[in-house]
Structures are given as C-alpha cells and as structure tokens.
Amino acid sequence: MTMDLSTFKEELLSVMEKKVHWSGAAFANGGVARDKLYIHFEQEFRLFVRDFPIFVGRAYVQCPVASVRRDLAENLYEEETGGIAAGKPHPILFLEIPRGFGCDMRRFDSVQLLAGSQKYRDVIDKFTECHGWEAACAIATIFIEGTPYERGEIDPNAPKRPVQPLEQHPLHAHYGLPLEFLALPRIHRGVEGGHREAAWRTILEHVSESARPGVVEAMKSALDGWHSYKEAVAEAVGLRRP
Ligand SMILES: [Fe+2]
Numbered sequence: 559m560t561m562d563l564s565t566f567k568e569e570l571l572s573v574m575e576k577k578v579h580w581s582g583a584a585f586a587n588g589g590v591a592r593d594k595l596y597i598h599f600e601q602e603f604r605l606f607v608r609d610f611p612i613f614v615g616r617a618y619v620q621c622p623v624a625s626v627r628r629d630l631a632e633n634l635y636e637e638e639t640g641g642i643a644a645g646k647p648h649p650i651l652f653l654e655i656p657r658g659f660g661c662d663m664r665r666f667d668s669v670q671l672l673a674g675s676q677k678y679r680d681v682i683d684k685f686t687e688c689h690g691w692e693a694a695c696a697i698a699t700i701f702i703e704g705t706p707y708e709r710g711e712i713d714p715n716a717p718k719r720p721v722q723p724l725e726q727h728p729l730h731a732h733y734g735l736p737l738e739f740l741a742l743p744r745i746h747r748g749v750e751g752g753h754r755e756a757a758w759r760t761i762l763e764h765v766s767e768s769a770r771p772g773v774v775e776a777m778k779s780a781l782d783g784w785h786s787y788k789e790a791v792a793e794a795v796g797l798r799r800p
C-alpha cells in the first residue's frame with residue numbers, strides 16, 4: 559500500500575489538529591489547584607521530557623539518510639546539552655519549573671506513571687524503538703514536540719502557533735511563578751521554530767511512499783496514547799470534564 563504526498567500531509571495534520579484536550583483550558587487559565595500542579599509536572603517529566611533526547615537518538619540511529627541525520631543530530635545535541643541555544647540540557651531546564659513552585663525535587667527521581675501516562679509512554683517506546691526511522695522521527699519531532707497548529711508551520715496562510723509574551727505564561731500569570739523559572743519555555747520560543755521546520759522537511763521530503771501509511775498509523779496511536787495521558791492527569795489533578 560502506498561499513499562500520495564498530499565494525502566500523507568493531510569493525514570498527519572489532521573492527527574495534530576486533534577492534539578487538544580478539554581483539560582487544556584483549566585491549565586491555561588489557572589483552573590488547576592496549585593497544590594496539585596506537581597502531579598502534572600512529574601508525569602510530564604517522567605513520561606517524555608526526561609527522555610526526549612533519547613527518542614530523537616532512536617530516530618537518528620535507525621536513519622539511513624545523512625541529511626536527516628544531521629538535522630536529528632543538531633536537535634539531539636541541543637536537547638541533550640543546550641550547547642547551541644539553551645546553555646543547559648532541556649530536561650534540566652524543565653525542572654526549574656517545579657523547583658520554582660517549591661516541589662519536593664527528590665520525587666522526580668522515581669515518578670510512578672499513572673496508567674494513562676504509561677499507555678502513552680508505551681506507544682512512544684514502541685514506535686521510536688523498532689518501527690523504522692520514519693515512525694521514530696515522526697513521533698519524536700512531529701508528534702511530541704508539535705502542537706495543534708502544525709498547519710501554520712508549513713502553510714503561510716494557516717493560523718500560526720500562538721506565542722504569548724512570557725509574562726502571560728499561565729504559570730506566571732495565574733500562579734505567580736517568577737519568570738526566571740520559565741527558562742525552558744523562553745528557550746523553546748527561540749529554537750523550536752527551527753525544530754518544527756526541520757521536522758516537516760524531513761517527513762514530507764524523505765519518507766517514501768511505501769513508508770507513509772505506517773507513519774500515519776504510528777501518529778494515530780500516539781494521539782490515542784496522548785489522550786489517555788491527558789485524561790489520567792486531568793483526573794489526578796481533580797478536574798472534571800465540563
Ligand atoms: Fe526542547
């Protein structure tokens with residue numbers, strides 16, 4: 559089975575446009591109890607932030623296309639070391655957020671994933687480890703790093719990913735987290751555009767016709783896993799579906 563390029567692109571974009579969850583509004587407008595936020599931070603860290611450079615590395619080692627490997631190597635190097643932009647590994651910078659909230663940081667060494675989070679992690683591991691470089695690359699660089707606004711990354715006429723000033727970041731605006739602890743969101747505003755562009759270039763230009771259907775299947779599984787994760791965290795922080 560093969561898939562033409564425009565169908566492939568639409569299938570991928572339609573997955574990303576469904577990467578939205580009803581709990582997003584509560585996180586964006588301060589509707590989550592302050593003393594429950596640590597659950598969200600712990601799950602996010604253990605589920606994909608801590609190991610994100612490894613996911614990119616899994617795509618790298620499986621990829622036979624040298625130009626794609628160079629993009630992945632650059633992404634991996636920045637995420638793992640911060641050597642290009644951030645100055646520190648991105649997973650370490652993420653931890654500034656819970657540190658700023660006064661969370662017990664020892665808990666981050668041994669977080670237990672909620673069942674719904676584990677489901678998402680299993681999908682990520684499955685498709686980054688042994689389903690070819692194309693699926694690994696799509697899951698790591700398009701799905702995990704991407705937003706519902708991916709169309710805006712590749713189509714000049716589509717709405718762009720909204721980038722609010724850091725002062726309007728929900729953790730600052732609604733919970734008073736000092737801006738200095740938002741080091742990772744600040745860095746991502748700078749480097750992430752390059753990662754989005756490289757991700758789409760790679761997937762649209764280098765994934766062969768015969769590999770496209772498998773990539774779409776991997777992305778749909780990731781979306782399913784992501785929804786389980788979001789449901790689990792919403793429940794754990796005490797939110798009710800409106
Ligand atoms: Fe990052």
Ligand SMILES: [Fe+2]
Pocket residue numbers: 633637703749750753
């Ligand atoms: Fe990135």
